[in-house]
Amino acid sequence: MTSPPAWARRLLAAVLPAGEEEAVLTDLEELHAHRLRRDGEGAARRWYVRHCFVFVVRLWMEWAVDLGRDFIGGDGMGGLVREFLSGARRMARAPVFTAVSVVTVGVGIGAFASIFSMVDAVLLEDPGYDEPEELVWVWRQYWFGLDRGWLGGPDVVGLRAHDDVFEDVVAFRSGSLNLTGRDGRAPRSVQTLLASAGFFDLLGVEPILGRGFRSGEDSPDGPQVAVLSHDLWQSHFAADPSVLGRDVYLDGSPVRVVGVAPPDFHFLKHASLGDPVPAELYMPLQMDLAAIDPGNGMFAGLARVKDGVSGGQVEAAVNAVAQDLDDLWDNPGLKMWSVPLKDDLVAPVRPALLALLASASFLLLILAANLATLLLGRATLRDRELAVRAALGAGRGRLLQSVLSESAVLTVAGAALGLGLTFVGVDLVRRLAPPDLPRLWAVGVDASVVAAALLVTVVMIGFAGLLPAVASLRTGVAARLRDSGARSGGGIHRARTRSALVVAQVALSLMLLVGAGLMARAFLGLTRADPGFDGAGTLAFDVPLDPTDYGDDDLILDFEGRFRRALAAMPGVEAVGATDALPLLGAANQRGVIFPTSPANTGDEDADQPLVDWIQVGPGYAEAVGLRVLRGRAFRDADRGDGEDVALIDDLLAERFFPGVDPVGATLQSGGRSMRIVGVVDQARLYNVHSDDRPQVYTPLEISPRTRLSWVLRAGGDAAGLTADVRAALEAIDPQVPLTAVRPVDEIVRSALGRERLSLTLLVVFALGALMLAALGLYGVVANTVARRTHEMGVRMALGADRNRVVNMVLGQGVRLSVLGLALGLLGAVILAPALEGVTVGLRAADPLVYGAVALCLLGVAVAASWVPARRATRIDPAEALRAE
Amino acid sequence: MAKDLLGEFEHQVLLAVLRLGEGAYSASIVLELEARTGREVAPAAVYIALRRLEKNGLTRSVMRNASVEEGGRERRYFRVTPPGRALLRESKRRLVSLWEGLDGALEEGP
Numbered sequence: 001m002t003s004p005p006a007w008a009r010r011l012l013a014a015v016l017p018a019g020e021e022e023a024v025l026t027d028l029e030e031l032h033a034h035r036l037r038r039d040g041e042g043a044a045r046r047w048y049v050r051h052c053f054v055f056v057v058r059l060w061m062e063w064a065v066d067l068g069r070d071f072i073g074g075d076g077m078g079g080l081v082r083e084f085l086s087g088a089r090r091m092a093r094a095p096v097f098t099a100v101s102v103v104t105v106g107v108g109i110g111a112f113a114s115i116f117s118m119v120d121a122v123l124l125e126d127p128g129y130d131e132p133e134e135l136v137w138v139w140r141q142y143w144f145g146l147d148r149g150w151l152g153g154p155d156v157v158g159l160r161a162h163d164d165v166f167e168d169v170v171a172f173r174s175g176s177l178n179l180t181g182r183d184g185r186a187p188r189s190v191q192t193l194l195a196s197a198g199f200f201d202l203l204g205v206e207p208i209l210g211r212g213f214r215s216g217e218d219s220p221d222g223p224q225v226a227v228l229s230h231d232l233w234q235s236h237f238a239a240d241p242s243v244l245g246r247d248v249y250l251d252g253s254p255v256r257v258v259g260v261a262p263p264d265f266h267f268l269k270h271a272s273l274g275d276p277v278p279a280e281l282y283m284p285l286q287m288d289l290a291a292i293d294p295g296n297g298m299f300a301g302l303a304r305v306k307d308g309v310s311g312g313q314v315e316a317a318v319n320a321v322a323q324d325l326d327d328l329w330d331n332p333g334l335k336m337w338s339v340p341l342k343d344d345l346v347a348p349v350r351p352a353l354l355a356l357l358a359s360a361s362f363l364l365l366i367l368a369a370n371l372a373t374l375l376l377g378r379a380t381l382r383d384r385e386l387a388v389r390a391a392l393g394a395g396r397g398r399l400l401q402s403v404l405s406e407s408a409v410l411t412v413a414g415a416a417l418g419l420g421l422t423f424v425g426v427d428l429v430r431r432l433a434p435p436d437l438p439r440l441w442a443v444g445v446d447a448s449v450v451a452a453a454l455l456v457t458v459v460m461i462g463f464a465g466l467l468p469a470v471a472s473l474r475t476g477v478a479a480r481l482r483d484s485g486a487r488s489g490g491g492i493h494r495a496r497t498r499s500a501l502v503v504a505q506v507a508l509s510l511m512l513l514v515g516a517g518l519m520a521r522a523f524l525g526l527t528r529a530d531p532g533f534d535g536a537g538t539l540a541f542d543v544p545l546d547p548t549d550y551g552d553d554d555l556i557l558d559f560e561g562r563f564r565r566a567l568a569a570m571p572g573v574e575a576v577g578a579t580d581a582l583p584l585l586g587a588a589n590q591r592g593v594i595f596p597t598s599p600a601n602t603g604d605e606d607a608d609q610p611l612v613d614w615i616q617v618g619p620g621y622a623e624a625v626g627l628r629v630l631r632g633r634a635f636r637d638a639d640r641g642d643g644e645d646v647a648l649i650d651d652l653l654a655e656r657f658f659p660g661v662d663p664v665g666a667t668l669q670s671g672g673r674s675m676r677i678v679g680v681v682d683q684a685r686l687y688n689v690h691s692d693d694r695p696q697v698y699t700p701l702e703i704s705p706r707t708r709l710s711w712v713l714r715a716g717g718d719a720a721g722l723t724a725d726v727r728a729a730l731e732a733i734d735p736q737v738p739l740t741a742v743r744p745v746d747e748i749v750r751s752a753l754g755r756e757r758l759s760l761t762l763l764v765v766f767a768l769g770a771l772m773l774a775a776l777g778l779y780g781v782v783a784n785t786v787a788r789r790t791h792e793m794g795v796r797m798a799l800g801a802d803r804n805r806v807v808n809m810v811l812g813q814g815v816r817l818s819v820l821g822l823a824l825g826l827l828g829a830v831i832l833a834p835a836l837e838g839v840t841v842g843l844r845a846a847d848p849l850v851y852g853a854v855a856l857c858l859l860g861v862a863v864a865a866s867w868v869p870a871r872r873a874t875r876i877d878p879a880e881a882l883r884a885e
Numbered sequence: 886m887a888k889d890l891l892g893e894f895e896h897q898v899l900l901a902v903l904r905l906g907e908g909a910y911s912a913s914i915v916l917e918l919e920a921r922t923g924r925e926v927a928p929a930a931v932y933i934a935l936r937r938l939e940k941n942g943l944t945r946s947v948m949r950n951a952s953v954e955e956g957g958r959e960r961r962y963f964r965v966t967p968p969g970r971a972l973l974r975e976s977k978r979r980l981v982s983l984w985e986g987l988d989g990a991l992e993e994g995p
Contacts, residue, residue: 023948023961027912028928034916055929062933 002041004032008052015056028052066396080401087405097378098410101371104773105414105460106421108367111766113418113445113453114425115360118433119353120449121442122346128264130204135341138169138301138318140334151301153292154328155336156196158321159301165309165317170196171285171299176708177250178546178738179236179281187738189544190232192250193267193279194286200227202304203267209233210244210259218284225284226250227259229266232280252548255283266441278441294325302341314338345438351838352759358832359512359766364456366508369501370773371464375407376498377784379468400469407465415457422453432761434754467497498781499817505777506821507828509770510858514829516767517850518836519760522843526753532684533583534626535745538712539719540582542741543730545707556705559733560618566729567713568620574716577621578701578709581613583684583745584752588613593670593697598657612653612695613686614670616703622648622681624712625745630654632664632679635700639678647675648698650683656695668697675699688841689752712745720744756840771858774821775865782814783869790876798878807870814866815859822855891943891972897922898934899973902944902963909963911935935963943969 012028013021028048035044091098126132138159140149151159151171159169172195179188200212207227217225226248228237237243247254266278285299292298305314315338322336379386386399422445430443543563550556560578567576581588591614595601601608621627622634630651639646647668654663668675683696701709715722727739750757786793793806833845891899901917902909911931918926938944946963965973 020961022959024911024932026958026960027910027915030912031915031928034912051928054927055932058927058929058933062936 002036002044004029004048005045008049012052012055015059024055028055083398083401083405084408087402087409091406091409094378097374098413101374101410102413102417104367105371105411106417107769108364109415109418109453109456109460110421110425111769112360112364112456113422113449114429115356115762116452117422117426117445117449118429118437118443119357120446120452121444122349122437122439123353124448125439125442128266129341132341134167134305134307135202136303136305136314136338137341137344138303138336138338140297140322140336150297151299151336152294152297152325153287153289153299154294154325155321156299156301157290158324159303159318162317162321165306165313167304167306168198168202169301169303170199170202171289171301172196172199173285173299174279176544177281178252178544180249180252180546180736187736188236189542189738189740190250190280191278192281192283194283197284199282202302203265205262205265207259208262209241210257212259213282213284218286220286220288222284222286224253224255225258226255227261227282228257229261229278229280229282230263231278233260250281250283252546266439294328303338349437349755351835352755352840355515355836355839356759356762359515359763362508362512363766363770364460366505366512366770366773368460368463369505369508370777371407371410371460372467373498373501373505373777373780375410375464376468376501377780378406379403403469404461404465407468408461411457411461411464414460415453418457419450419453422449429758432758434751434758437755437758467501495785498784502774502777502781502817503821503824505770505774506818506858506862507825509767509774510822510825510854511829511832512763512767512770513854513858514825514833514851515836516760516763517854518833518843518845518847519756519763519840521847521850522840523753523756523760525842526689526756526840529689531583531689531749532628532682533745535583535749536626537716537719538624538626538714538745539722539726540710540712540741540743540745540748541723541726541739542708542710543578543737543739545709545737547707549734549736550707553702553705556707557702560701560705560709562733563711563730564618564620566733567711567726570722570725570729572715572718572722573713575620575623575714576711577624578618578711579621579625580616580701580706580709581686582710582712582748583625583686584689584748585686588615588686588696590614591670591697593668595653595657595663595666595668597666599661600657600659610653610656610695612697615686615696615698616701616706617698618701618709621712622698624714625684626714627684628682630680630682631662632677634679634681635698639700645673645675645703646678646700648679648681649677650681650696650698652683652695653697654680670697673703689749710741759839771861774858775861778814778818778862779865779868781817782810782866783872785813786810786869786873789873793873793876794878794880797876803874806873810870810873811863811866814862814870818859818862822858825858826851826855891976894930895934895938896976898931899938899943899965899969902935902938903965903970903973906964907962910960911963914963938969939963942966943972 009025009028013025016024028051032044032048035047039047129135137148138151138155140151140155153171156169156171159166172193174191174193176189177192179190195213195218197213197215197218200207205212208230210227212227213225217223228243233239233243243257244259245256247256249255261282267282318336318338322334326334382403386402389402390399426443426445426449430440433440433443545556545559550559564576564578567573590611592609592611594609598608617635619635619637619639622629627634629648631654632648634648635646649663649668657663658666663677663680666677668677681698686694686696713719713722713726723742726742730737730739793801797803797806829851837843837845897918898914901914901921905913905917911928914935915926915928915931918931935944935946939946943966944963945966946961948959949962950959
């Protein structure tokens with residue numbers, strides 16, 4: 001006769017109450033035999049397996065229901081409180097254990113809540129606008145890999161005409177203006193947002209003082225008005241309400257203050273408008289949009305979609321506008337698209353934040369497992385007490401309360417500490433976070449963060465407390481009385497639970513360590529990536545000129561020359577130069593260029609006229625910022641005024657348009673102007689450190705001098721120490737001009753990697769914490785085994801067992817558990833690592849070096865953690881061990 | 886009080902124990918119920934029902950070795966206690982009185 005599957009039988013036997021196994025299994029076998037005769041082998045087998053599972057589930061349900069009834073019944077709340085207090089007293093008698101546990105739980109909960117505060121602010125909370133889900137960005141899509149191109153004026157007018165789809169469409173540009181000190185105060189540069197008159201209404205924001213923009217204020221001849229951000233109102237105007245109706249001077253022109261925005265309103269600029277820092281001042285965008293040449297992409301566009309309009313209708317409207325423009329202005333292949341506001345703002349940081357949240361959750365899991373092993377160890381110590389209480393008639397509910405009380409005391413104290421640490425953690429996160437993290441100002445401890453911390457606490461109590469409690473209760477009273485002595489480990493079941501928990505800890509730590517290792521490798525790659533310039537020993541700063549004082553190109557060039565010569569004359573200065581687009585800040589203009597003599601021209605207009613980043617630089621800039629001149633030369637002072645226009649191109653353009661030919665001497669045309677190429681430079685990364693595929697052309701400042709210039713000064717060792725001298729030099733030339741954004745070029749590089757640095761720092765901290773916890777857990781389990789088997793080892797050694805064998809036996813246990821954990825962890829890491837690839841550019845999930853190094857490191861820690869108790873085992877004095885019986 | 890604790894399934898199990906007499910153990914009860922109700926019965930459900938019945942004093946059980954022909958292994962045999970019998974009698978009386986005069990009513994719907 002075919003017998004039923006043995007594994008199902010063993011599974012059921014494991015959960016059946018002691019003494020019942022044989023009777024139940026015999027009955028089941030009889031029923032199986034009956035099915036076998038009636039339904040055949042396959043059906044009988046399936047029936048048996050299914051009913052074994054049903055049995056397991058029903059038994060557990062019964063058990064849980066009974067236990068719950070016992071727990072709530074009995075003495076009710078009074079008993080619970082009494083147990084909690086007695087738990088607290090017991091914990092107070094073990095101060096070291098208690099302190100260590102409370103601190104680890106506190107740190108874990110604090111870390112989790114701090115990360116959650118970031119996730120909450122950036123990904124979960126609303127941006128503070130009216131019905132933000134109705135808001136969409138609209139972009140132009142260019143063929144050369146610029147998928148978020150700015151809209152032209154007619155685009156906005158065309159979109160507004162689709163008033164069946166859009167409630168309103170707002171165009172805006174960002175910039176900075178000098179808030180000048182006609183009132184005797186130092187000049188200051190403020191971040192401004194120029195927006196269509198419907199801006200505040202579109203977002204549903206009511207100024208707390210005064211008003212927003214009135215319709216018509218955005219016409220070219222509209223009044224000069226401004227709404228202040230709450231921060232600027234507080235910092236610059238001392239929160240004085242009488243500022244309403246007063247004029248302030250922006251770039252020298254009077255502008256009337258008509259309103260102050262509410263404190264919680266920060267308009268989040270899209271990354272295409274520069275760093276997503278909040279604007280400080282809002283002014284109407286006074287332009288005749290319809291009259292602007294559609295070839296000029298000038299605005300970010302934000303639209304509010306009408307109620308009940310589908311995504312498809314929005315897409316159709318956007319496409320129709322693009323088509324109309326295409327037909328009307330002969331702009332071949334113009335495409336436009338829309339994307340929901342919030343998605344677009346948070347998309348770049350979402351993977352990193354989710355990875356961090358997952359890591360923090362892993363850390364908590366490890367922590368809970370660690371606490372559970374520690375409590376299991378303590379429950380062992382309390383076995384005899386519990387057994388006596390049970391023998392004296394205490395119900396299971398009472399015993400459960402008693403066992404749970406310890407974990408509850410620990411976790412509640414830990415949670416209190418954790419909440420306190422959350423405030424510190426959030427502060428730390430805000431300080432570490434890169435300024436371009438959207439909604440950074442909203443990161444803080446609020447109700448949802450506290451709720452998350454509490455939820456985590458409850459789960460911890462449940463997980464860390466119930467597991468040992470269940471293990472305790474499953475051991476019968478008799479068995480407990482019999483076993484509870486120095487030798488006892490509280491039954492084989494409990495030992496298995498502890499081993500399983502240690503395996504889980506090792507596995508989870510490995511996964512965290514692999515994550516951190518992969519991030520570290522990627523980050524290292526990024527810091528080593530060659531940005532195409534050399535920022536060491538340099539200082540960068542902005543010197544924005546007031547256009548009313550410098551309305552003339554000659555005035556600007558004269559200032560540039562005087563200031564440059566003054567700086568160059570300062571002791572220690574090796575090179576100095578000005579530019580309109582510092583590296584990595586992505587602030588350059590774009591222009592189409594052609595190379596009439598290029599051997600690589602195809603005749604296809606689109607391909608032969610690449611859109612390039614058009615960077616204007618003064619003499620000395622190339623040396624100052626460390627641009628590498630590959631061929632020809634950089635600009636020099638003599639280029640100015642000798643009649644011929646000159647330009648530099650980067651290696652990308654040189655390779656594409658002059659393959660195998662020397663481009664120096666060839667001509668470049670743009671906007672009807674011809675320039676002679678005098679040199680080829682290595683591309684200096686303009687957008688991010690790791691890659692750039694947008695070609696660059698450098699031209700001298702005098703082609704179209706700009707009032708907003710950034711300067712770079714190279715001074716070898718202590719460039720930053722020259723700040724005061726630079727300020728003095730500037731004041732000597734024009735005291736009305738502010739000196740702003742002073743920082744080394746290296747600082748720009750560092751902050752360009754800020755997001756990656758934050759993710760990496762946190763991941764490494766979590767991973768090291770996890771490693772420590774796993775080592776502690778392993779140590780605890782192995783040490784406990786040694787303590788439990790002192791007697792046995794004493795006997796072995798009395799009988800002449802070799803000390804090495806004892807060491808190997810103990811070490812073997814630790815190593816076996818770690819290897820199992822490592823195997824499971826590696827599996828998990830291989831499955832989860834690809835999710836990290838979105839976090840950092842250049843992260844390679846399949847990196848055997850990282851996996852190997854991490855596994856070896858963990859194994860080393862595991863051996864070390866087992867070594868300590870193993871050594872202790874060899875020092876057991878056989879006589880002592882036997883006497884202790 | 887105990888009467889109210891008796892669910893429909895427990896009621897059926899109790900009747901099966903009564904019917905099987907000396908030969909009532911969980912496997913035979915499962916087969917008996919399946920034969921009489923024509924539905925599949927989960928052994929776990931019978932096991933748990935038997936535990937509850939015993940806890941409420943409606944059945945009593947003993948562990949006994951089965952005869953050699955049946956494999957000679959341990960089995961738990963059940964029988965209905967006097968309170969169990971009283972409960973069954975009472976519930977039958979109630980049902981019968983509820984059914985009185987209703988035999989015709991099921992033949993046709995209103």
